[in-house]
Amino acid sequence: MKVWPIYFIAIASLLAIAGCHKTKNIAVPMPEPALPLESYNQWVNPFIGTGGHGHTYPGATRPFGMVQLSPDTRLEGWDGCGGYHYDDSLVYGFSHTHLQGTGVSDYGDILFMPTNHKIHSSDSWRDAYRSKFSHKDEKAEPGYYQVRLTDYNINVELTATERTGIQRYQFAPGDSCRLFLDLMHRDELLWYDIGTVGDTVIYGYRVSKGWATEQHCYFYAVFSKPFRNFNQLDIVYDEPSTDGIRRQTLEQVQVFSVQFDPTDEIMVKVGISGTDIDGARNNLHAEAKHWNFDQYKREASDAWTAQLNKLQIEENNPEDKTNFYTAAYHCFTTPNLWSDEDGRYRGMDNELHKTDGYNQYTVFSLWDTFRALHPLLKRIEPERTRDFIRSFLNMYKESEYLPVWELASNETNCMIGYHSVSVIADAYFDGIRDFDTNLALEAMIASSNGPQDEKMAYDTLGYVPAEYFSESVSKTLEFAYDDWCIAQFAQAIGRTDVYTRYIQRAQNWKNVFDPATGFMRARRNGGFIEPFDPYEVNFNYTEANAFQYQFFVPHDIPTLEKYMGGNEAFKLHLNNLFKASSKTSGREQADITGLIGQYAHGNEPSHHIAYLYAMMGETAKCNELVQEIIHSQYHNAPDGLCGNEDCGQMSAWYVMSKLGGYYICPGGPDQRFTYNRNNYTSIENERAPVRSLNYIIAPQERAIPAITEHLITPVPIIQGPQSSFVDSCAVQISCAMASALKIRVYPLLADGTPKDRSMKEYNGKNNYKLVLNESSKIEVYAQSEGCDMSQSSVATFIKRSDNKKITSITAFDNQYNAGGDQALVDGLRGGADFRTGSWQGFQGKQVVCFIDLGKSQAISNVSVSCLEEIKSWIWFPSKIEIYISDNGKNYSLAQTLLTKEAQDNYSPRVKEFSAQLRASGRYIKVVAEPAFESIPKWHLGAGGMPWIFMDEIIIK
Numbered sequence: 001m002k003v004w005p006i007y008f009i010a011i012a013s014l015l016a017i018a019g020c021h022k023t024k025n026i027a028v029p030m031p032e033p034a035l036p037l038e039s040y041n042q043w044v045n046p047f048i049g050t051g052g053h054g055h056t057y058p059g060a061t062r063p064f065g066m067v068q069l070s071p072d073t074r075l076e077g078w079d080g081c082g083g084y085h086y087d088d089s090l091v092y093g094f095s096h097t098h099l100q101g102t103g104v105s106d107y108g109d110i111l112f113m114p115t116n117h118k119i120h121s122s123d124s125w126r127d128a129y130r131s132k133f134s135h136k137d138e139k140a141e142p143g144y145y146q147v148r149l150t151d152y153n154i155n156v157e158l159t160a161t162e163r164t165g166i167q168r169y170q171f172a173p174g175d176s177c178r179l180f181l182d183l184m185h186r187d188e189l190l191w192y193d194i195g196t197v198g199d200t201v202i203y204g205y206r207v208s209k210g211w212a213t214e215q216h217c218y219f220y221a222v223f224s225k226p227f228r229n230f231n232q233l234d235i236v237y238d239e240p241s242t243d244g245i246r247r248q249t250l251e252q253v254q255v256f257s258v259q260f261d262p263t264d265e266i267m268v269k270v271g272i273s274g275t276d277i278d279g280a281r282n283n284l285h286a287e288a289k290h291w292n293f294d295q296y297k298r299e300a301s302d303a304w305t306a307q308l309n310k311l312q313i314e315e316n317n318p319e320d321k322t323n324f325y326t327a328a329y330h331c332f333t334t335p336n337l338w339s340d341e342d343g344r345y346r347g348m349d350n351e352l353h354k355t356d357g358y359n360q361y362t363v364f365s366l367w368d369t370f371r372a373l374h375p376l377l378k379r380i381e382p383e384r385t386r387d388f389i390r391s392f393l394n395m396y397k398e399s400e401y402l403p404v405w406e407l408a409s410n411e412t413n414c415m416i417g418y419h420s421v422s423v424i425a426d427a428y429f430d431g432i433r434d435f436d437t438n439l440a441l442e443a444m445i446a447s448s449n450g451p452q453d454e455k456m457a458y459d460t461l462g463y464v465p466a467e468y469f470s471e472s473v474s475k476t477l478e479f480a481y482d483d484w485c486i487a488q489f490a491q492a493i494g495r496t497d498v499y500t501r502y503i504q505r506a507q508n509w510k511n512v513f514d515p516a517t518g519f520m521r522a523r524r525n526g527g528f529i530e531p532f533d534p535y536e537v538n539f540n541y542t543e544a545n546a547f548q549y550q551f552f553v554p555h556d557i558p559t560l561e562k563y564m565g566g567n568e569a570f571k572l573h574l575n576n577l578f579k580a581s582s583k584t585s586g587r588e589q590a591d592i593t594g595l596i597g598q599y600a601h602g603n604e605p606s607h608h609i610a611y612l613y614a615m616m617g618e619t620a621k622c623n624e625l626v627q628e629i630i631h632s633q634y635h636n637a638p639d640g641l642c643g644n645e646d647c648g649q650m651s652a653w654y655v656m657s658k659l660g661g662y663y664i665c666p667g668g669p670d671q672r673f674t675y676n677r678n679n680y681t682s683i684e685n686e687r688a689p690v691r692s693l694n695y696i697i698a699p700q701e702r703a704i705p706a707i708t709e710h711l712i713t714p715v716p717i718i719q720g721p722q723s724s725f726v727d728s729c730a731v732q733i734s735c736a737m738a739s740a741l742k743i744r745v746y747p748l749l750a751d752g753t754p755k756d757r758s759m760k761e762y763n764g765k766n767n768y769k770l771v772l773n774e775s776s777k778i779e780v781y782a783q784s785e786g787c788d789m790s791q792s793s794v795a796t797f798i799k800r801s802d803n804k805k806i807t808s809i810t811a812f813d814n815q816y817n818a819g820g821d822q823a824l825v826d827g828l829r830g831g832a833d834f835r836t837g838s839w840q841g842f843q844g845k846q847v848v849c850f851i852d853l854g855k856s857q858a859i860s861n862v863s864v865s866c867l868e869e870i871k872s873w874i875w876f877p878s879k880i881e882i883y884i885s886d887n888g889k890n891y892s893l894a895q896t897l898l899t900k901e902a903q904d905n906y907s908p909r910v911k912e913f914s915a916q917l918r919a920s921g922r923y924i925k926v927v928a929e930p931a932f933e934s935i936p937k938w939h940l941g942a943g944g945m946p947w948i949f950m951d952e953i954i955i956k
Contacts (some may be wrong), residue, residue: 231258
C-alpha cells in the first residue's frame with residue numbers, strides 16, 4: 001500500500017483486532033510524486049440522512065460554504081429541521097441556507113420558486129406555488145442538485161460557489177415563468193426590505209427570529225433575463241361569520257413575484273451575506289462573474305473532489321464505500337463560512353467586524369462535534385481549525401464568553417458544557433498554535449464560570465444540584481471534562497495556578513458517582529434522588545439516562561475503573577450496558593435511537609463507549625462492537641443514519657472508526673488514537689510522524705489519561721427522606737471512597753434558623769447513621785489519605801408539626817414524582833423550572849387527591865400551587881374543585897376555582913389558586929381538571945395530551 005503525505009489512509013478490509021497502543025516512530029519516507037485526484041464524488045449519496053431522523057439536506061453547497069442551496073419540502077416539525085424529508089412529495093421552493101442534521105430548525109433563508117401559468121388557487125401563499133415532485137426525477141451529488149417540478153414541468157438545477165447560489169430553470173417550449181421570492185419562509189420574520197435595480201436585479205434582506213433570536217441574511221439576486229411585474233403577493237382571507245354574511249380581508253404577505261416572457265431557460269445568481277446588501281453584492285461579483293451554469297457545476301464538483309481526496313480508503317464493498325464518502329462529505333459541510341470575501345462579518349454584538357488574513361466561521365454544534373468532528377478536522381484541516389479557534393476568540397471578545405452552540409452570531413445556549421475549550425486545547429496540543437494563547441485561557445476561564453448560575457453552584461458545591469437545575473448529572477460530568485481541558489492547556493502555557501485549580505475541578509465527577517450502584521446519579525439535598533432506575537429517561541440527564549452517562553469520564557478512566565471496583569468490575573459494567581434491555585422508561589426522548597442494549601449510537605453521549613474495551617485490554621471486544629455499530633447503524637439509504645447527523649458528528653464517528661480508531665479524550669497533551677484493529681498504517685497529516693502499528697501492546701502498557709495529583713476527596717453523601725418527616729427519620733452518611741467523616745448537626749427552630757449553641761459534632765469512619773427527632777441541618781466533611789479535605793455537603797430535614805397525609809392520589813408520572821406520595825403536603829416547594837423534579841406531573845388526566853388532616857378541625861383556606869409552561873405542554877388546570885368530609889366517605893363541594901388564565905401565554909408561571917372557606921372537617925378532596933382534552937391546533941403540540949403540574953396543597 002502506498003503512503004501519501006497529508007492524507008488519512010486506512011485499510012478497511014483488515015478486521016484483525018488491536019488495542020490502545022503506545023506508538024513508535026519510524027523513519028519518515030520520502031514523499032512520493034503527486035498523483036491525479038481520484039473522483040470520490042461518485043461515492044457520495046447526499047440523500048443519506050434525509051429520511052428517518054437524520055435531518056440532512058440534499059442540496060448544493062461547497063466544502064464549509066456559506067450557501068446551502070437546497071429544496072424545502074417540510075415547513076415544520078422535528079423531522080423538518082433540515083428543510084427536506086425524503087418521505088415528502090411536495091416542494092415549496094429552494095432556499096439558500098440550511099442546517100446539516102440538527103435537532104432544532106432554523107435557516108431556510110431567501111426561498112425562490114419558479115412556476116408557470118398553472119399556479120394553484122389557495123388561501124395559503126405557500127400552497128399557491130408549491131409543486132409535486134418525484135424521486136425518479138431528482139438527482140443529487142456533491143455541489144449539485146436537480147429536480148423536475150411535476151405541476152409546472154420545470155426542471156430546476158442548483159449549484160453554488162462558497163457565498164453564492166446558482167439556479168437554472170428550464171421550461172417547456174412556449175411556457176411563461178412566474179418566479180416567487182418568499183421572505184417569510186421558515187422562522188418568524190422580524191423585519192425586511194426589498195428593492196430592484198433595473199429589470200435584472202432584486203436585492204434585500206430578512207431579519208428573523210427562530211433558534212437564532214436575531215438572524216440577518218442579506219441577498220443580491222441577478223437574473224439572466226429581464227423580468228417584469230415585480231409585485232407583492234396579496235392574500236384574501238374569509239372572516240368568521242356570525243350573521244351569515246360573507247366578509248373578506250385583504251392581507252399582504254412578504255412574498256414577491258416577477259414574471260418573464262416565454263423562454264427556454266432562466267438563471268439566477270444569489271449572493272448572500274450576514275453583513276449588509278453591499279456584502280451580498282460583493283460576494284456575488286467576486287465569485288459568480290459569468291452565466292455558464294455547467295462551469296459553476298464543474299467547479300463545485302472539483303472543489304469536492306479535492307476535499308474528499310483528503311480522506312482515502314481502500315474498500316471493495318460499494319455500499320461501504322458509499323457510506324464512507326457520504327460520511328466524509330457530511331463532515332465537510334459544517335462549520336460554515338461566515339465572513340464576506342472582503343473579511344467583514346456580523347459579530348455576536350451585532351456589530352460589523354473585519355478579519356485580517358483568515359475566515360470567520362459559524363454553526364458550531366460543539367456539544368456534538370468536540371467528540372469526533374473537530375478531532376478529525378484538526379488533522380486534515382489545520383488551517384481551517386486555526387480559523388475556528390480565532391472565530392471562537394472573536395466571539396469571546398464580542399460576547400464575553402466562548403460559543404456553546406453558536407448560529408449566525410447568535411448564542412442559542414442549546415445543550416450543555418463549554419466545549420470550545422476542548423477544541424482549543426486539542427488543536428494546541430496537535431501543533432495548531434497560531435492564536436493568542438493568553439486570550440484563549442482568559443476566555444476558557446470566563447466560560448467555565450458563567451453566565452449560567454449552575455456553573456457557580458458547581459464551583460461552590462462540587463456538583464450541579466438537582467433541586468435547582470435540570471440535567472444536573474450531565475452538566476457536572478461535562479463541566480469536569482472541560483475543566484480538565486482547561487487544566488491541560490493552562491499547564492502547557494505555564495499557568496500552574498490555573499492548572500492546580502482546574503485539575504481539582506476536573507475531579508468533580510466523583511461527586512455524582514454512587515458507589516452502591518456504580519452509576520452517576522442526581523443529587524438533591526446532599527444525597528441521591530430516590531427512587532432510582534438507570535433505564536429512566538428524565539431531566540437529570542441530557543437526552544439520555546444513567547446507563548448512557550455512566551462512562552463519561554474520558555479524562556480519568558483509571559480512577560473511574562477504581563471507583564467501580566477494578567478492571568473486572570469496570571468491564572462488567574460495560575458488558576451490562578450492551579447486554580441490557582433496549583427499552584427505556586420515563587419520558588419520551590426522540591434522540592435516544594440506535595440502541596444496542598442501552599448503548600444509544602443515535603446520540604452523542606454513547607459515542608466513545610465501545611472504545612473503552614480497548615482501554616481495558618479487551619481489544620477483540622472493542623473491534624467486534626465497532627464493526628457491529630458500523631454495519632448496523634449506517635446504511636446507503638435515506639434513513640441510513642440512526643439519529644440526527646448533528647453537524648457532522650454522526651458521520652465523523654463513522655469516518656474515524658473506518659480509519660481505525662477514535663479519540664476518546666480530545667484536549668490533552670497525549671494525542672493518541674484508541675485503535676480498533678492492527679496491521680494498520682496511518683500518516684495523519686504532514687506534521688505527524690508515520691506510525692506503524694503492526695503489533696499489539698500488552699494491557700499494562702495502555703496509554704490512558706488519568707489524574708494523579710492534586711487529588712480531591714469526594715463530597716460526602718447525606719442520604720435521608722426525600723420529603724419532610726413526622727416522628728423521626730434515619731440519615732445515612734457516607735463517602736464514595738473510604739474516608740474519615742466530620743459531621744455537624746444543627747437542630748433548627750420553627751423558622752428554619754439554627755438553635756443557639758446547639759451544634760453537635762461527630763467524628764467517625766465512613767458510613768455513619770444518624771436518627772433525627774427534630775428539624776435539623778447536617779453539614780459533613782470527608783478526608784481521605786493523600787487527598788485534600790472535601791468540600792462540605794449540606795442537607796436539611798424538616799419535621800412537620802401536623803399529621804396530615806395523602807391517603808390516595810391519581811398516579812403521577814414517575815419522572816415528575818417530587819419525592820413520592822406525600823410530596824404535595826410535605827411543605828417543600830418547587831421553583832420555576834419543572835425539570836428539577838420538585839413538581840408532580842400528571843399528563844392527560846384529571847387529578848384527584850384525598851388528604852387526611854388527622855382530626856376534624858376548622859378550615860379557612862385551601863390553596864393549590866401549580867406551574868404553567870405551555871411550550872412544554874404544561875397548563876394550569878381549567879378548574880379546581882375543593883371538597884370537605886367528616887367521615888372520608890361523603891364529600892360536599894366547598895368551592896370551585898376557575899383559573900381564568902390566558903392559555904396562550906408562553907412565559908413560565910407559578911401560581912397559587914386559593915379557596916377562602918368557612919368550613920370544618922377531617923378530610924379534603926382536591927380535583928383538578930386538565931386545560932384541554934387534547935392540545936389545540938394553534939400549538940405545536942397539537943393533538944397531544946396536556947400536563948398538570950402541582951407542587952403543594954396548602955391547608956389552613
